[in-house]
Amino acid sequence: MSDARVRRPGEAAFAVIITAFSGFLLWTAYRISGFEALSSPGALPMASAATMVVSAVMIAAQTLRSKPADGQSLRRDIMPMPIVLTIVMVGAYALLLKPLGFLPTSFLFVAILIRVLGGQGIVFCATVSASSILLIYIVFRVIFNVIMPEGIVPEREILAFFGRLWPAGQ
């Protein structure tokens, strides 16, 4: 990286955080087996953590030396609202997946996100969300046999019902 490179908003903080985190990892790696032997289980973790520390320090020094980028802001260029909202929603999805189940959580997730990101009407969002989730469900649950949390939807009973309608397909 050349020194002439400009520093984006938040880049210096990121560089400092990864340096501190690398230091913590080096300490944790040292605690695996210390300097017991070169073939010890902690040897590679220590070597990689030490490499991280050295490179992170170099990156931090270069980043702190570089000039801040003109006309960029953290809120607009690095963490705009759609990105923050999306990260929060993915976290919320993971939290609700077990209690609510795959179908309702996914429906809400996709419909809300389309609405937030594109500003489309509620009917459009609900239709796109429902149809795409139905397709994903058929492909992954029915064809690939990927088991997703059922939650409040009695999926097994529903699938068994459809199974009885097409007994030859079972």
Add this chain to the structure above:
Amino acid sequence: MQALNAFLIPILDLQLLGLVAIGTFAGIYVGAIPGLSVTMAVSILISFTFKWDVYPALSLMIGIFMGGVYGGSRTAILLNIPGAPAAIATALDGYPMAKRGEAGEAIGITTVMSFFGGFMGIIALAVAAPLVSEFALKFQPRDYMLLAVLGILLVGSLSGDSLVKGVFAGALGILIGTVGLDPLTMADRFTFQMPELRGGISFIAVMIGMFGISEALMQLHDVNKAAVKQKISRIVPSWGTVVKYLPLSLQSGSIGVIIGALPGTGGDIAALMAYDHAKRVTPNPEVPFGEGAREGLVAPETANNAAVGGAFIPMMTLGIPGDAVTAIMIGALFIHGLNPGPMLMIEKPDMFWFIVGALTMANCFMLLFGLTGIKVFVKIVEMPRSVLIPLIFLLSIVGAYAVNGSLSDVYWMLAFGVLGYFMKLYGYQLGPVILGVILSRLLDDNWRRAIISDQESLWLLLKGTVTSPLSALLLLSVLAIVLSKTKLWRRWRGQAA
């Protein structure tokens, strides 16, 4: 005879043939839609196919890989947005052709030339891989260790402007790969006394996070960007056009094979180098380069597809992935109980020939699907990102959850997705992270074998390295990469120039 039988499996078995076809078809669309990438698709796909038999799973993934490398050119031509890094050079002349109303012709040329390139790569793989793997049997543990370090450094140095950031990313990947119980001594490594960490961090969660979530988050910056509409003209190029550009295609394909076979390089570098070559060997094109020169399509498109076969050579023979996509392919082979490297070529040569057969069929399907259905395709790529991106997130979450039925994998995916997003924003390369995760076991095993056989002595290890021609060459290559990025080297080169 055994090789021929294995080669014919994906051709004669209708189920496998169908999966290669579906994969190639899906790959073309995945590669073409901005915001979706081959790496993302293959990493998500592993999570759904890991329970399958190895042949069907590989058939689908190889199809996606081959189709995806080609598919990137479609949006490069139609929208001036390369669907994949390998299609960056294609946009330079493809989009000006589309603006002149020649989008159909541009797509036709890229498809036929990608087909030629794909075959050149496959032939090179079939001829070179058995020879390389025989040679690789002479490798010592220290050679594998150096080769792994070399691969990570090359990806780090070539895929970004900063070697230091590449080194950081590679070391981070290696460290992530060591999390869990040490397979030799059962010692806890970075488990923080949490039972769920003892099995390690699912590399699929890391991959989906780094390539799926982070890319989708990046796409949110341009969520409301409107697609450019294009008219489609004649698609299949005339025989005269094909013959005219065949010599350039052969030269570019050779560049693609060689570049693709080098660890750390891939279709993107091959395409750019071939584009540069085309400019040098075509001093008087009918249309200037950058304004819609057909040579500017022929060279990169032949090269990037030739690089696919090339990239399989180090992957299959040495177990060293050339780039992020082949790193993920190695991960897929691991999941199916296969260990790529010279022993795989000896113990299971049928697997190698099966892959060659599947690549061949994927290449044929690429030609077929590439020249058809373009009008429908145009409609699909015009899908608003505000609809596409939520679906990418959903597929990523389902993919991360499906492997172990574990929510912690979803949290890891999200964490690595956010980390990957910031790393991308601030110029850190993500390829070395995945390479590090994949190669960490190989590095750990071979480092310990090497140092134990040298009686725990660094001096003996170093002595062994410098006295063995192969080890010395690998060590020199590692040092050369590091040295080439130092200020001292730049200053010396500046003076020499």
